[in-house]
Amino acid sequence: YEVYHRAEGTVALKRTSGDQQKKWFEEFEDVCLIDFTSKRKRMTVIVSPKFGPEKGLLKIYCKGADSYVKALCRGAKVGAAEIEKLQKYNKTIFENLEEFGGESLRTLVVASATKPRSWWFGDEKTGEEGWKQKYDAAVIAKGPNAKQELSKLEGEIERDAEMDMIGATAIEDKLQDGVPEAIKSLLDASIKIWVLTGDNVATAINIGISCNLLEADMTKEGRLFVFDDFDKKHKDLTPAETDSSEYKNAVRDLLESNGAYYERERLKAEEKARSEERTEAEVRDAGQAKKMRLKEETENQVKRAFIMRKKACVLDRQFDEALSKVPALRNKYQGQPLGLAMHGNVWKVVAHYKTQRATNEVLTSSMPSLQDGKSGGGVTEEVDMSIEGKFYRLAKECKSVLGCRLEPKEKAEIVKLMQRRENVPTLAIGDGNNDTVMIKTAEIGVGIRGVEGTSAVSASDYVISQFRFLTRLLLVHGRLNNRRICLLMYYIFYKTSLVVWTVLFFGFYSAFSGQFPYLDWMYQLHNIAFTALPIIIYAIFDRDIDPHTLAANPYVYPWSRGPILYGPHKLIEWAFWAFLHAVICFFIPWYAFEVTSPEKSGQSFGFQSTMLVVYCCVVIVTNQKLAFYAAHWNWAWHLVFWGSISVLFVAILVFSTSTIFAIGGIDYYFVGYRLFAMERFWMTLVLSSGLACMVDYTRAVMEHFFPDRTRVFVEARHLGKPVFDPDHVNLDDIKNYSLKDSKTPPGLNRRYTGSNFSFTPNVREAYQKKNNGIQN
Incomplete structure (x- = not known):
């Protein structure tokens, strides 16, 4: 098949026989297209041949995920004569699907049906209405529930078509270059990887093996826990379950609680029928029909809740069995990793009992009334949490987790689960529209620029062109910037607190008169010239390990994460150093100059001279403190470190040359020249800065004798070991x-x-x- 020509309302195909000897054209009227959505997981097209033996008929074709398309096919509606043939044919299709999935191919199922034109357009002779009129009305309808009603109608149209499966398609979606190596590096970095996809379980498992996410022998050895589609075995209640007193009581109680609502809807339906000038009998029939439909929906609602509870019980037992196997598997295979693969319907059960809780043991107490349109749960809070808790514990035991046949909303729910349970930052990466919600939900969103649109790219925080670049983004830039930014944040707090503490201490000696201890020029230049550039250069260039080594040794990544770099304890630590250093930088100069003998000329030191010494100590200690954390002393770091201290002394000399710089009663005229000529000034600077950073000096020396693993790693690299x-x-x-x-x-x-x-x-x-x- 080849699309030869497409125009509005018309599609022309060019067909070729299997032996390539015959070619002919077919032309179709494009009647309707029911588009693909991530929730429907299928698309349907309705066409009408313009010539040939099927001219005047409608052909309905549907292509989508196997479980969703299978639910639309005739199944039990087929006559006894055809049922055996159809089951055999369908079995062959699903065997092919498993074979395709085993080859890591992405599979879809195709179904079709043939209907008369009256099925869609209606019959003018009998006045019977077709689906077209209902569909057109739903498309242009407005209101808060318009989209839900349209989606519901589309499903009814597809089910009414009574399609048969006619085959399956399989395409090869090749992995990008470097994906297996990238995933292996991320796993080596102790990063937990969850793959959330729309593929079926078999395809996802084989893709996971091909990209080093799972091991080939996991399935054979039983180290891969597979939770497949629930709907295959538990899609309905048994007759015994529907005949149970619990089920009947639930239906009865919910019907009684919604009785007033049914009556209101019946009256609305009768009023609408009267406005259409129908007979009184037709009015009553319309009201009763509406009421019966609502009661039928109520019973279906109870039925769905019981089915969900039934699935939850089964899943709860399966989680228990899997968790009980974990210790034995670890002992048997000497701690080799485990894996988990689950179908989207399994997650629906877990999510259902997390977001829809009941506080009453009676099932119907948690059922919603139809007025509010909300959905309800079917188990108590304890069972609710145990299902999610067991799923989480099992997933935590596994090296990697695969989520299959997931909708965009479900991907985001899984991200939220990890955020809530683990309390760790999450990263979501994707390239398609289906990944947009997940990317927005995660703390860090990464979009891959590809052929599936720009939605993921637009919603992301970072954009890369290939998946393999994620390793450098995380293991190199992520680690280095995490280290830099953490210190940047605490250091700015430290250096600002340090100078403010000295102002507070001066207040005790000035009776808090409002006299400022520093020249305004000096104070304003503190965060501009004297202490700004070193931390900027550190935050841009500093690195404890070079990027090539980080990329080649991913296990280094977790060494600089978590409490090592940030947390409330780090803030308290830096606040303590700011206070302690302020005490040293203030009181040593204060007692060395203000509360001691005058200088050689007999003149006593004023508070301006004393506080200038204090300020010099503050600037030197502030820059010196940062120097102990710098691991990469390049020319830029040397320039800004020594340059910042040099600029301080140059500024003092400039402000000491004239009285024009005097502001707020502070005048440094000739103060700097007097101080620089005194041995006491330089001895005070050495004593204050040395004592303040004595702990840092000691720690630097001790690291040579008791190095941490990062230092050992760096030295091994430098020594060629x-x-x-x-x-x-x-x-x-x-x-x-x-x-x-x-x-x-x-x-x-x-x-x-x-x-x-x-x-x-x-x-x-x-x-x-x-x-x-x-x-x-």
Whole structure:
């Protein structure tokens, strides 16, 4: 088939025989297109051949996800003579679907039906109305429920067509270059990956294996928990369940609670019929028909709630069974990772009992009345939470999770679950319209620029052209910027608090008279010239590990996350240092100048000179504190660090040359020249700055003797020694390293990381003991 020509209301196809010998054209009238949506997961087209044996008939074609299209087909409506043939044919189609899914192909099912034109356009002779009139009215309808009513009508049209499945399609959606390697790197970085897709379970599992998300032997060894479509086994209630007293009582109670609503709707239907000038008998029939439809909807509502509860009970048992297998699987396969794959209908059950809770044990108490249009739940709060809790615990035990046949809203719900349960930042990445809601829900949204539109790109915080670039975005830029921004945030708070504390201390000696201790020029330049550039350069250029090393060693990523860099305790720590340093920078100069002997000329020091010494100590300590955190001392850092301190002294000399800079009663005229000529001034600067940063000096020295894993890693790189993962090697054995050891051939590869290590015999033995769970 080839689309030869398309015009408004007409489609022409060019067809070729299987042996390529015959070619002919077919032309169709384009009657109606029911478009694809992420919720419907299918699209339907209605056409009418313009010539040939089927001229004058309607052909209905539907293509979509297998479970959704199958629900629209005739099934039990087929006569006894055809049922066996149809079941055999459908079985062949689904066998082909499983085969295609096993080859990682994306599959869809096609169904068709043939109807007379009167089915759609109506019969003018009998006056019977067709679907077209109802559909056109629904399309132009306005109101809050117009879209829901249109979607409901589209489903009724498709079901009324009584289609038969005619085949399946399979397309190869190749992975982008570098996707398996990127996912492996992200897993090595201890990043939990959930794949949320619209593909079926079989296809998703095989794609997961091909991109290193799952292992090929997981299914065979039972390490992959698969929760497939519930609707295959539990799509309806059994006769015994519908005959139960609980079911009948639920229907009765809900009918009674909605009795007034039914009566109001009946009267509205009768009033509408009278306005159409119908007979009194027709008016009564219209009212009764409306009431009966509402009662039927009520019973269906109870039925759906019971089916959902039935699924919840089954799922609850399945989660219990899976959780009970986890310890045995870990022991049997020595801690090898587990996987989880679930169908979208499984998530619907979990989400149903999370968002729709009941506080009464009676099922109908949580059922909504039809007036409010809300949906209700069917279990108590305890069961509600246990279902979600067990799902969460099982997912947490697994290395990776696959969610299949998910709608956009359901993808966002899963993101919210992780945000609520884990309390960790989430990142969502996608390239299609179906991923937009998920990307907006996550704290960090990444859009891949592709061929599926620009919705995902427009909704995202970051845009990349290929998935493999995510590793550099996270493992390199993400780690480095996280470290820089955390320090930037606390350092700005620290340096501002430090100078403000000295102003407060001065207030005790000035009786809080309002006298400002510093020259306004100096105070305004504090965050502009004296302390601004070092933190800016740090936040742009500083890095403790070079980018190439970070990209090649993803296990380094979690070392600089969480409480190590940020949290309330870090804010308290920086606030403490700001107060302590302010005490040192204020009181040492104060007692060295204000409360001591005068200078050699016999003149005493005024508060202007004393507070200028205090300010010099504040600036030097502020910049010195940051210097201890800088790991990358390049030419720019040297320039701004020494330059900021130099600018301070130059500014003091400039402001000491004239009285024109005097503001607010503060005059530095000749003050700077007097101070710079005094040994006491320089000794005070050295004593204050040295004492304030004594802890930082001590910590820097101790790091040489008791290094953390990041420092060990960096030094190993600088010395040309092998790169290892300190989490899996005894650090005491590092002392046995020598430069010649780095030439030993690569040793054991840590499983599931892809990182190569060269070990000395002692380190190799330590690693093996650690990996086998033997205590050294």
